Amino acid sequence: MLFDPVVFENLKVALENQLYDLDNLDSRILITDRKDIIDMAVMSRKWSLGFTLPHRKQACPLKAEMILSSSIRDLSDEILERKGTTPACSLLLRFTCFVEQPLIECPIIERIIDETWDRGLIPEQRLTATFGDHTLPVDEWVPRYYENIIDLPFNRRINEEQMEDLESLIEHTIRTLEALDQVVL
Incomplete structure (x- = not known):
């Protein structure tokens, strides 16, 4: 007996195909990370594919990162066939960069994301710094830079009906990356 692939698998394969073509054929992006995780404790799925711009290969x-997830309830x-x-699946876009002057x-x-996406999506920016510049006394330590993890959650879930929108989603993601490239480390 053959089974149809679930929505999660269909979306994952569609995203992978388009992103790998942009890496291997078009050289517009450089894929740097791929994860396909099954959490056996809660029977959930999570897939992610991380990429950067080709000239950023050795830079900061x-x-x-495109993150697709599905719970046991979804499956x-x-x-x-309840x-x-x-x-449907959940989709999260994550951008990671370094900033020197967070304020x-x-x-x-935030303005770049608002202008690029034009959908009222509100990014969540989380800043972290690693302690370790020992040239200054501890009470005078100030981070040289912060890692900024920018999550861009979508307020609706996606399924195969949005398959045609994936190309536009990827293009907006690349445009966001290109715009961030102009302002961050």
């Missing part, structure tokens, strides 16, 4: 980190609703449910650069990053 600036990357985008069971789809396989059991009435009143629509099989200046973080509002610029």
Whole structure:
């Protein structure tokens, strides 16, 4: 007996195909990381593909990551064909970069995302710094830079009906990465 692939698998394969073509055929991006995780404790799936711009290969980190996830409830609703449910997955875009002056650069990053996406998506920016510059006394330590992890969650879930939108989603992600490249380390 053959089974149809679930929504998660179909979206994952579609995203992978388009992103790998942009890396291998078009050289517009450079794929740097891929994860395909099954969490057996809660029976969830999570797939992510990270990429950067080709000239950033050796430079300070600036990357985008597309993260697709599905819970056991999503999977069971789809396989059991439960009435009143629509099989779908969650999508999160994550951008990672370094900033030196967060009070200046973080509002610029928010504006870039707002202008690029034009959908009222509100990014969540989380800054971290690693302690370790021992040339200054501890009470005078100030980070040289901060890692900024920018999450861009979508307020709706996606399924195969949005398959045609994936190309536009990827293009917006690359445009965001290119714009960030102009303002961050």
